[in-house]
Amino acid sequence: MQKISYISKIRVRFNETDPLGIVWHGNYITYFEDGREAFGRVHGISYLDIKKNGFATPIVKSSCEHKLPLKYGDIATIETTFVDSPAAKMNFTYKIFNPEGKLVCTGETVQVFTDNKGELCLTIPKFFAAWKQKVGINFP
Amino acid sequence: MQKISYISKIRVRFNETDPLGIVWHGNYITYFEDGREAFGRVHGISYLDIKKNGFATPIVKSSCEHKLPLKYGDIATIETTFVDSPAAKMNFTYKIFNPEGKLVCTGETVQVFTDNKGELCLTIPKFFAAWKQKVGINFP
Amino acid sequence: MQKISYISKIRVRFNETDPLGIVWHGNYITYFEDGREAFGRVHGISYLDIKKNGFATPIVKSSCEHKLPLKYGDIATIETTFVDSPAAKMNFTYKIFNPEGKLVCTGETVQVFTDNKGELCLTIPKFFAAWKQKVGINFP
Amino acid sequence: MQKISYISKIRVRFNETDPLGIVWHGNYITYFEDGREAFGRVHGISYLDIKKNGFATPIVKSSCEHKLPLKYGDIATIETTFVDSPAAKMNFTYKIFNPEGKLVCTGETVQVFTDNKGELCLTIPKFFAAWKQKVGINFP
Numbered sequence: 001m002q003k004i005s006y007i008s009k010i011r012v013r014f015n016e017t018d019p020l021g022i023v024w025h026g027n028y029i030t031y032f033e034d035g036r037e038a039f040g041r042v043h044g045i046s047y048l049d050i051k052k053n054g055f056a057t058p059i060v061k062s063s064c065e066h067k068l069p070l071k072y073g074d075i076a077t078i079e080t081t082f083v084d085s086p087a088a089k090m091n092f093t094y095k096i097f098n099p100e101g102k103l104v105c106t107g108e109t110v111q112v113f114t115d116n117k118g119e120l121c122l123t124i125p126k127f128f129a130a131w132k133q134k135v136g137i138n139f140p
Numbered sequence: 141m142q143k144i145s146y147i148s149k150i151r152v153r154f155n156e157t158d159p160l161g162i163v164w165h166g167n168y169i170t171y172f173e174d175g176r177e178a179f180g181r182v183h184g185i186s187y188l189d190i191k192k193n194g195f196a197t198p199i200v201k202s203s204c205e206h207k208l209p210l211k212y213g214d215i216a217t218i219e220t221t222f223v224d225s226p227a228a229k230m231n232f233t234y235k236i237f238n239p240e241g242k243l244v245c246t247g248e249t250v251q252v253f254t255d256n257k258g259e260l261c262l263t264i265p266k267f268f269a270a271w272k273q274k275v276g277i278n279f280p
Numbered sequence: 281m282q283k284i285s286y287i288s289k290i291r292v293r294f295n296e297t298d299p300l301g302i303v304w305h306g307n308y309i310t311y312f313e314d315g316r317e318a319f320g321r322v323h324g325i326s327y328l329d330i331k332k333n334g335f336a337t338p339i340v341k342s343s344c345e346h347k348l349p350l351k352y353g354d355i356a357t358i359e360t361t362f363v364d365s366p367a368a369k370m371n372f373t374y375k376i377f378n379p380e381g382k383l384v385c386t387g388e389t390v391q392v393f394t395d396n397k398g399e400l401c402l403t404i405p406k407f408f409a410a411w412k413q414k415v416g417i418n419f420p
Numbered sequence: 421m422q423k424i425s426y427i428s429k430i431r432v433r434f435n436e437t438d439p440l441g442i443v444w445h446g447n448y449i450t451y452f453e454d455g456r457e458a459f460g461r462v463h464g465i466s467y468l469d470i471k472k473n474g475f476a477t478p479i480v481k482s483s484c485e486h487k488l489p490l491k492y493g494d495i496a497t498i499e500t501t502f503v504d505s506p507a508a509k510m511n512f513t514y515k516i517f518n519p520e521g522k523l524v525c526t527g528e529t530v531q532v533f534t535d536n537k538g539e540l541c542l543t544i545p546k547f548f549a550a551w552k553q554k555v556g557i558n559f560p
Contacts (some may be wrong), residue, residue, distance in 0.1 A: 014453060014467060015164045019212060024155045025339040026309030033306070033434060047434060048493055059305040063343035072159060073468055154313060154327060165479040166449030173294060173446070187294060188353055199445040203483035213328055295444045299492060304435045352439060 002137045005081040008038035012074045022069035029062060032094045032107055035078035039092070043082075045131055053127040056118075057090055057111040064107040074099055084137050088113055088124045142277045145221040148178035152214045162209035169202060172234045172247055175218035179232070183222075185271055193267040196258075197230055197251040204247040214239055224277050228253055228264045282417045285361040288318035292354045302349035309342060312374045312387055315358035319372070323362075325411055333407040336398075337370055337391040344387040354379055364417050368393055368404045422557045425501040428458035432494045442489035449482060452514045452527055455498035459512070463502075465551055473547040476538075477510055477531040484527040494519055504557050508533055508544045 010031055018024040040046030050057055070076055079095040090111040096104045113121035113128065150171055158164040180186030190197055210216055219235040230251040236244045253261035253268065290311055298304040320326030330337055350356055359375040370391040376384040393401035393408065430451055438444040460466030470477055490496055499515040510531040516524040533541035533548065 013450065014457070015158060015166060015450060017159050018155060019157050019159065019161045020336060020338070021159045022338075025342060026155060026306060026313070029306030029309060030433065030435060037434070046493075056300060058300070058302075058349075059346060061343070061345050062305060063341070065341050066339060069338075073466075153310065154317070155310060160476060160478070162478075165482060166446060166453070169446030169449060170293065170295060177294070186353075196440060198440070198442075198486070198489075200486050201484070202445060203481070205481050206479060209478075213326075295438060295446060297439050298435060299437050299439065299441045301439045306435060 002084045003081050004039075004043065004135060004137070005079055006035070006039040006042055008035055008078050008080065010034050010076050010078060012070050012072055012076065014072055017072045020069075022071050025064070025066060028064050028066070028096065028105055028107065031076070031078055031096060032062070032064070032080075032092070032109060035080035035094055035096075036092050036109065038078070039080040039082065043131075043135055045082075045090075045128075053125070054116045055121070055125055055127070056114050058114060059109055060112050061110040062107065064105055066105045068098060068102055068104045070096075070098055070104055076104065077101075084132065088121050088128075090128075142224045143221050144179075144183065144275060144277070145219055146175070146179040146182055148175055148218050148220065150174050150216055150218060152210050152212055152216065154212055157212045160209075162211050165204070165206060168204050168206070168236065168245055168247065171216070171218055171236060172202070172204070172220075172232070172249060175220035175234055175236075176232050176249065178218070179220040179222065183271075183275055185222075185230075185268075190267075193265070194256045195261070195265055195267070196254050198254060199249050200252050201250040202247065204245055206245045208238060208242055208244045210236075210238060210244055216244065217241075224272065228261050228268075230268075282364045283361050284319075284323065284415060284417070285359055286315070286319040286322055288315055288358050288360065290314050290356055290358060292350050292352055292356065294352055297352045300349075302351050305344070305346060308344050308346070308376065308385055308387065311356070311358060311376060312342070312344070312360075312372075312389060315360035315374055315376075316372050316389065318358070319360040319362065323411075323415055325362075325370075325408075330407075333405070334396045335401070335405055335407070336394050338394060339389055340392050341390040342387065344385055346385045348378060348382055348384045350376075350378055350384055356384065357381075364412065368401050368408075370408075422504045423501050424459075424463065424555060424557070425499055426455070426459040426462055428455055428498050428500070430454050430496055430498060432490050432492055432496065434492055437492045440489075442491050445484070445486060448484050448486070448516065448525055448527065451496070451498055451516060452482070452484070452500075452512070452529060455500035455514055455516075456512050456529065458498070459500040459502065463551075463555055465502075465510075465548075470547075473545070474536045475541070475545055475547070476534045478534060479529050480532050481530040482527065484525055486525045488518060488522055488524045490516075490518055490524055496524065497521075504552065508541050508548075510548075 016027045077097040081093045083091045092109050094107040156167045217237040221233045223231045234247040238244050296307045357377040361373045363371045372389050374387040378384050436447045497517040501513045503511045514527040518524050
C-alpha cells in the first residue's frame with residue numbers, strides 16, 4: 001500500500017470555537033478538507049482539477065478521533081496522507097497537531113467518483129490512473 | 141409603502157455560540173435567511189419559487205444591529221417584513237426577539253434579480269409583479 | 281445492550297448546501313448534534329442538563345457514512361439512538377432519512393465525561409447512573 | 421478622523437460556497453473578522469490582547485454591500501481599516517478584492533467594550549487609550 005503525504009497549516013477562527021472555548025468537533029471535518037485540498041493543489045488532484053476532468057468525488061465516509069482540543073488562535077498542522085487502493089476510490093487519512101506538536105486528532109475520509117451525469121464510477125477513471133502514475137504510485 | 145410580515149421561530153444551535161457563550165454575531169445573517177425563507181414558503185416567494193421562475197435573487201446588502209445576546213438553546217422569534225418598493229429589488233427587514241420577548245437585533249437585506257444567464261434585471265420580473273398583486277400590494 | 285431512540289426533524293438550510301446543490305458532508309455532524317440534543321431535551325440528558333450537574337461531555341469520536349444526498353429545503357428525519365455500555369461514556373448512533381423515507385446516512389458519536397475542573401471521569405458519574413435507572417436501563 | 425489599515429488574505433473554502441457556486445453572503449462577516457483579527461495581531465489589539473486586558477468587544481453593528489461574487493478557491497484580499505472616533509467604540513471598515521483586484525464588497529463593524537462583569541464601558545478603557553497613543557492616533 002503506497003502513500004503520499006502533505007503538510008499544511010490552518011489558523012483556528014473565533015467562530016469555530018464553542019462555549020467551552022475549544023474548536024467545535026464538527027469543524028475538524030472542515031480542517032480535513034483544508035488539508036485534502038492543500039494536498040490536491042500541490043499534487044494536481046484538487047476539487048477543481050477533478051472537476052476539469054469531468055468528475056466529482058463525493059465523500060461517502062468520514063471519521064474523526066479526538067485526543068486534545070484546539071483553541072482560538074492556534075495555528076495547527078495538518079498531515080494529509082493519500083492512501084492508495086485498487087478500488088475506484090480516494091482514501092485520505094489525517095493527523096492534526098497543535099502548536100506544541102502534540103496530536104490533536106486523527107481521521108479519515110473515503111471518496112467515490114461520479115461522472116458528469118452524477119453516475120457512480122465502478123472502475124478507476126483514466127485521469128485518476130494517469131495521476132497515480134505521474135505521482136509514482138505503480139501497482140506491480 | 142406597503143408591508144407584509146411573517147413570524148417564525150428558530151432554536152439556537154450549540155455550534156452557533158462562541159466562547160462568550162452567546163450566538164456569534166455573523167450567525168444572525170443565517171437567522172435572517174431562515175426568517176426570509178419561512179416568509180417565502182408561506183407567501184410563495186421562497187428561493188425555490190423564484191428559481192422555478194428562472195431567476196435568482198442575490199443579496200447585495202445586509203446589515204444587523206445587536207441589542208442583546210441569544211444563548212445556546214434559546215428559541216428565538218423572527219419577525220420578517222417584506223417592504224415594498226418600485227425598484228426591481230426585494231427588501232426585507234427583520235426583528236429577532238429572545239424567549240422573554242425582548243428585542244435581540246434588527247436588520248435588513250436587499251436582493252436584486254438576476255435571470256438564468258446571470259444578468260441583472262433592471263425592471264421588475266413579471267412573476268414578481270404578479271406575486272405582488274396576488275398578495276395585495278398594488279401601486280396607485 | 282439496551283437502547284432508547286428518539287425521532288426528530290430538521291430542515292436543510294441554504295447555506296448548508298454546496299456548489300453540487302447538496303448538503304456539504306461536514307454538516308451532517310451538526311444534524312447528529314441536533315438529533316442528540318432533541319433526544320436529550322426529551323430524556324433529560326441534554327448539554328444543559330449535563331452542565332447543571334457539573335459535567336461536560338466532549339465528543340471523542342464521530343463518524344458518518346453517506347448513502348444519498350440531501351438538498352436545499354429537504355425536511356429530514358433523524359433517528360437518534362442511545363446505546364448503553366458499562367463504560368463512563370455516552371454512545372449514540374444516528375440514521376437520517378430523506379423526505380421519501382430513504383436512508384441518507386448513518387453515523388455514531390462517542391462522548392466522555394469531564395468534571396468541572398476539566399478532568400476525565402474514569403467512572404460513571406452518579407447523575408448519569410441515576411439517569412440510566414430513571415429511563416429504565418438496568419444492568420443485571 | 422485618523423485611520424490605520426492592514427492588508428491580509430483569505431482563501432475561499434469549498435463549504436463557504438453555495439449552490440450558485442459563489443460565497444454565501446453571510447460568510448463575508450467571517451472574512452471581516454479574519455481581516456480584523458489579522459489587523460489586531462499586527463497592531464496588538466486582537467481578541468486575545470483585549471481579553472488579556474480584562475475586556476471583551478462585542479459587535480453591535482455590522483453591514484456588508486456586495487458588488488461581485490467570490491468563488492471556490494479564490495484568494496481574496498481584505499483591507500481592514502481602523503477608523504478612530506472619540507467614543508468608547510472600535511469602528512472598522514473593510515474592502516474585499518478578488519484575485520483580479522476588483523472590489524467584491526465593502527463593509528463595516530462597530531464594537532463596544534464590556535468589562536469582566538459584562539458591563540458596558542461608557543468611557544474609553546485605559547488600555548485602549550494607551551493603544552491609540554502607541555499606534556500614533558492623537559487627538560488635538
